[in-house]
Amino acid sequence: VIAAHLVVPDDINVSWKDIAGLDDVVQELKESVVLPVKHRGMFHNSSLYQAPKGVLLHGPPGCGKTLIAKATAKEAGMRFINLDVAMLTDKWYGESQKLASAVFSLALKIQPCIIFIDEIDSFLRSRNTNDHEATAMMKTQFMMLWDGLSTGNESTVIVMGATNRPGDLDKAIIRRMPAQFHVALPNEEQRLKILKLILENEQISPNLNFVQLAKVTNTFSGSDLRELCRNASVYRIRTYLREHCDDLDEEAKKAQENPLTESATNTS
């Protein structure tokens, strides 16, 4: 069983419009990955104009690395395999070797395809003498499979890795990822864009001062901003319900007084 989520383009629910404030990274990915993949028929004779076989996204947690990887696959019409690195650890050695080759051969079969590895550093960190023998062999095998993608220009499989600690990665891995992008914590201007995107379809107070909110959320990641907005909306909804829905409170009280009624209702 391949313990990876295989996603086909139509099922990917993320596209460029879901990413705010990362215009430079998006533009660079459009030119270096999406165009060569989308128009590969046109350029297949050129060994120079090819999408890279490895792309590294690095930066702090929650800043959009996974979003970018998914959107790239969606926009390039690629399939997306989300490889769970926990399955490639020593414990499962033997099984994990089989899994790694299965993933690569599947990717080749269903190409164009992105094999996405979140926290790639936890699996392909610098090799050292303390490495368990199985771990070292696993890494070597993984790199061989990866190199196999370059034999013949026709293959359109990209290994895309994400990490918060690029410094921990094996140099041999870094070399295999010629396209590298830093996805940093958003600055004030970027936070403003992210907040506007997150709240785009929400009912918000006309008094909400986006500029001020972006100013005071220094050091917040995109994910933190999303959580902030979620908490605000939950708080607002709870307050509204408390103020306007006495009957709901009554129902809740009754259920507390007589839990049997509730469980009877639930089981019916």
Ligand code: ATP
């Ligand atoms: P991790 O390193 O923890 O895996 P990540 O960098 O991969 O984090 P994502 O999973 O892509 O981060 O982002 C988490 C969530 O935060 C997204 O699903 C999205 O809701 C929100 N988010 C983060 N950055 C952005 C952004 N630039 N634009 C819009 N939403 C964002």
